[in-house]
Amino acid sequence: MDHSAFFEREFAEHQEVAAATRAQLAAPFARLVELTAQAIRDGGKVMFFGNGGSAGDAQHLATELTVRYTRDRAPIAAIALTTDTSSLTAIGNDLGFERLFARQVQALGRPGDVAIGISTSGRSANVTAGLKAARDGGMHAAALGGGDGGDLVGLADPLLIVPSRTTARIQEMHITLGQMLCGALERTLGLVPKDT
Template identity: 60%
Template structure:
C-alpha cells in the first residue's frame, strides 16, 4: 500500500512538472481567448465525455456561480448536462452530434468552445469544435497524449504530456481551475 501511495504521488509530480514546461504558451492563448470572449459579451461552452464531461460541468459551474470570490456571474455552459437534449440528439442524429447540435444553437461569433478529451480523438468533441469554427467561434481544446485529432483543429490546444488518463485529467482540472481564477479576478 505504501509503495502504491508513493508511486501515485510521484507520477502526479512528474506529470505536473512536464505539463508546467509544455503548456505555458497554449494556456496563455486560452486565457486570452476566453477574456476576449467575455469582454465582448460572449460565453464559454465546455464539452467532453465521462470524466471530461464532469470536468466540463465543474468548470462551467465555477464560472457561473463562483470559484473563490463573489462576483458577477460569467456566462458559461456545460453541453454535457441536459439528458433530454443529449438523448434526443443521439437518437435522432448520432452520438457524434450531441455537442455539435448544441454548438450550432448556442455558439455565436467570438464565443469559446472548449472540448475536453484525454485522447484528443472523441468524435463528438471533434464535431463540436468543427461546429464552433463554422459558427465563427473559437475552437479550443484540452487533451493529452499527442493531442490526437484535435491537433490542427483546436487552437489553442493544451496537450498534457502523458499517456495516463488519470494524470491527464488531474492536469485538466488544475488548468481549468487556473483559468477560472484568472477570469474571475477580472470580474470582481
C-alpha cells in the first residue's frame, strides 16, 4: 500500500466534502442555532442521540455544552441519550432496540426541548423513532444526516445533510457541525464574548 497516496486521497476527499458542506448548510445550521438557543433561554434542554460513532458524537457534544467548549462559563442544559446502560439495556430488552431513544425522549423531554438525532445514513430506526417521539411530545426534532437524508427527510427540521455517501466523511462533518453548534450557542446565549 502506498501510504502517502492514501493520506493524500483521504485529505482530498475530506476537503471536498468540507467545502460542499460549507456551501450547502449555512442556512439550516443558523436555524439550528437559533432554535436551540431559544429552547435554552426558555429553560429547556438539548437531547442528542445516535448509534455507534454517532453515539460517541452525542456524548461528546452534550459534554461540550454541560461543561465547557471554549472557556469556563455557565452550563448549557444538554444530555446524551446513549450513556445510561441500565436504561439502554432495559429498553432494548423489554421494549425493543427500536424504542431505545423514543422511550427516553418521552420520559425526559418537555415541550420546547430540542432533540437532535445523528445518523450518517438517515435510516436508523431508533433515531427516527426518537425524533417522532419528540415531535409527538411538542419538542423540536432536528438531525444531522448524510447522503440523501434517508428517513430524516420530512421528519427533522432543521436537517443538516452532509453531501457525501462516505460514512467517515459524514462523521467528520457531523462532529465539526456539532462543535460549531456548541461555539455558536455560547456566543448567542451571551456566555462568552461574541468576538472570541
